[in-house]
Amino acid sequence: MIYQFYKNEKALIDYSNKAALYALSKSRFLANMSHEIITPLNSIVGFSEQLTQVDLQAEQKEQVGAIRNSSVMLLDVVNDILDFSKYETGKVTLEQIPFSPYVAIHDVFDSMKIQAEKKKIGFHLNMEIDKDLYILGDPLRLKQVVMNLLSNAIKFTAEGKESLNAALQNLESNNTRLKVSISDTGLGINPVDQKIIFDEFAQVYYASTKEKQQGTGLGLAICKKIVEFQGGTIEVKSIERKDFTFTFELPYQITNKPVNQELPVSKLEIEAQVLAGKRVLLADDNMLNILLASTILRKYKVTFDAAYNGREALDLFYENNYDLVLTDIQMPEMGGIELTQKIRSCEDKSKNSISILGVTANVMQEDRKKYLASGMDELVLKLFLEQELLEKILKFIRK
Template sequence: MKNKRISFIVILVIIVLFIGLLLRTSFNQYTEQKTLQATSLQRDANNEQIYKLDTINMGMQEAENNFRMYTSLWEKKYFIKYSQGIRHISSLLESFSKEDLNAVSSDISSDLAKRNKQILLYAKIKKMTDSLMSVNLKVDTGTTLPATISFRKPPRPVVKKIIKTEVIKPVPEAKKTKFFQRIKSAILNKDDKKDTALTSKTETVIIEANENDNIYTRKNLEDVEKFYKNLFESQRGNHKLLTENERAILKTNGQILDNIKVMFNEFRTREHQLQQARKMSLRDQTLHSLEVIGTSGKINFLINIVSMIVIISLLIILYRAYNKIVKANKLASEQVIVKSRFFTSISHEMRTPLNAILGATEQLKATPLNTEQAAMANLLETSSSMLLSAVNEILDFSRMETGKLSLSKTPFHYKTILHEIVAATAVLADQKGLKLILNQKDAPELLITGDPYRLKQILVNLIANAIKFTDQGEVRVKVNSKKTETGQVLLLIEVSDTGIGISEKELPFIFDEFSQVINNKRMDWQKGSGLGLPICKKLVDLHHGKITVNSILGKGTTFHLELPYAIAAHPQEVLTDKEALVSRVDAFKNIHLLVVDDANMNLLVIKMIFNKHKISFDTATNGEDALKAFDAQHYDMVLTDIEMPGMDGVELTKKIRAHYDIKKCRTPIIAITGQISPESHQNYISSGLNDYIVKPYKESELLEKILDYLP
């Protein structure tokens, strides 16, 4: 048994190791697959970074073009496009990894913010000077102002003093007007062409001008000259500022583009290096993962092969073990059957003489006896009953092993059964000088349904054991009952003694088969069969009850019984054997019976019983003689043994049932047999027997069975 357990543990460990190895290799494959997936995602992420940089480069160029269009056409849509492009570029720059591009991206972002401020300033200056520049372009679009503007004094006419003299002469061809004269004409709103035409038509009379007028005119010209000089100085400053802003914007654009180029160069260099390193790392990881997956696949393949071999081997081992178990079970079943047949045969052989002994003893006790003869008759009856009890125990145990023992359902008064048990075992207690006390004052009178014989068997075993192991003191039987939730009644029985007790070491094995409590100090100790308590336990289990034991070595033992029974639905009066016979004694008159048995001792017992009750009968020792007698005479009933030489009881029954006379073929037939197995009894009934009675039997049992089938 120990080797089988070790083998099972070894096989279990091997299976667990195989499963663990499979799980390990499967986990490695799963991990490497995740690594390959992460590698692919990293490669896609690197391509996305490069795509973002290309997008930034193209976005900067597009933003620059939109800005140029805005400064040229001053349409708002180009500025909106420019602003959107700059914001998009900023968001792309912020999306780059801070670890890789933090410094470069920050520089570019600050340059973009600076450039936006410069652009706003440039636009403001551009708008302020636009009108002036347009005038300047109209006046002289082809001439570029010198670095310093020199103003010429206007030509003055030669003034002669002519008193009242008017000289009219053609006006000479108008010369090209100076720049400041044109400005003066524009301020005075004079038309140079008209004056030229007038001059060409009229004569000029130079009149000596007043000196004050000349001074005033000269001052006005100086003021105008000064105004426009300041105006042009402001224009030149604005132009210079505009030029500086344009240079700053261009410089900022250059810085942005330079930073982008630096970023591109740095990122591409770094990315190239990182890509090379990543490629090598990813290549190594991929190769490693593929190698691990390949190795795991090979290991799994080998494990699968080994597992298949191991599983097949285990299946073969299990199949062989199963065959051994099947063969062992079959052999055990056959042995149980053989043992059961052996016990049945022994029972039959023992019951035949026991039937004669008990029957003769019963008839002997019915005769007048003196005290000594009565004591010997009682001793003979007690010894025969004990022998019969031992035979019944062996047979009951055999039937329990094969699962063929069942409980009958008969209404009975449990208090009456208890009184009978105590009365039967009181003889054993008196022989040892013990008190046998029955305490059932708290138990109500109830008619219950169950198997009274098995209840007797349980209690007789327990009380007999208690008397056997008690030398002085008392044996007490306490009975009570209570109703259960299912409507049943639960008998609570305690059997206690003041005997030798049971040690704690032996107590767990008290219900084992062939287990005995041995007292080596007693020379007159009588060993039992070792089946009494095991049979009690099996019978209690068959009742779906419970039995427990408490014991103190040297002080005594107490058995606790709980047996459930159904309450009889219709309580009725249960008569004793003698009462029933007395009430039906007249039925034995005018009947004629045929008794068939090959054992003369059994025939002798029946003769004594029938002669006592004046029953008419004939006897036969085999089936052939019985059939001849049956054909020759009329019988009210046939009592036959089963196992007889030649024609047995079953064959005799079949012959009678096949008789040509319809009235005779319906004659009641009762078997008197030593077989107690239900299968045998079922075969008897199926062969045509009306009923059976088991040896050894009491006089009352035989007479009751006969009365049951009389008309």
């Protein structure tokens, strides 16, 4: 009997180790696969953004808009897969910064209003939160949950209305709970499907309407993982063919209003005027990525040299003086990490302290730590848009 206990325990340990290894391998595969998709998507989204700023004919604008919308939809699918992979393996880091829950929720609500208006359904917001009250947490994750739930509600509502209710509880202490409820008058689901609605890849098929839903079936699963990862709860109540109500609660700590706020786009463009005459070294084996980055830099009168692998970039670095290096992580002959290490080990102190921004589609936390540990100052994640790239460059370029 003792031998059987030992044998069973050993089998469980082996199975647990294999499961952990499988989860890590799957996470790695998804990250690499997503990187290969995001790299060309970076060019599609970036160039379509630049084309929207050009004086085009009406038909051409419509075509560019179609390209952009399709690529953004594809990007959403890739991001869903990446997000789920990160939460599944627990390799995710939550920010702890002061933010206004009123502003965060209002921003998402306003951005989703257009979709509701297109379907001609009511869209109501009831928020009993002081605009000047700030909490400590991750605003991006809160927005992600609210956006996923609102998008899901709009998708399943043909007529009627959507309602978003938000309130903070236990305000008499520093610790509070944010309660958000999103209701709709959509199709609803039966009690059996309610039990699996938060499972990954779960999609309800409505035979009566013959409606086939688009997407990965990961949206609600990601919401559940985000909420529970922060110590919160999420649930659904529904009456089939009548309504849905998703409710989630998240614990937060009340804090003071931050002093520094992000620059608005208009002010950012004014600040970007200091970039005129600066010199940047671009290193990327993808010619389209070089073309996109150079298109943005030219707008602000930044001069640049382009290298298509790390070794070419290193030679240019030794030959010339630059104000910033923008390098891809994965390149032939010499990658971004090795290039960064070579630059940091340069004997010329006036050159080895240059700011280095790494460009990558890999968002895994352990890889981010590895990239920054190599000597990079910050990462620029693909897909980057003009404003995002400018913000990073302005923060780190030599003044």
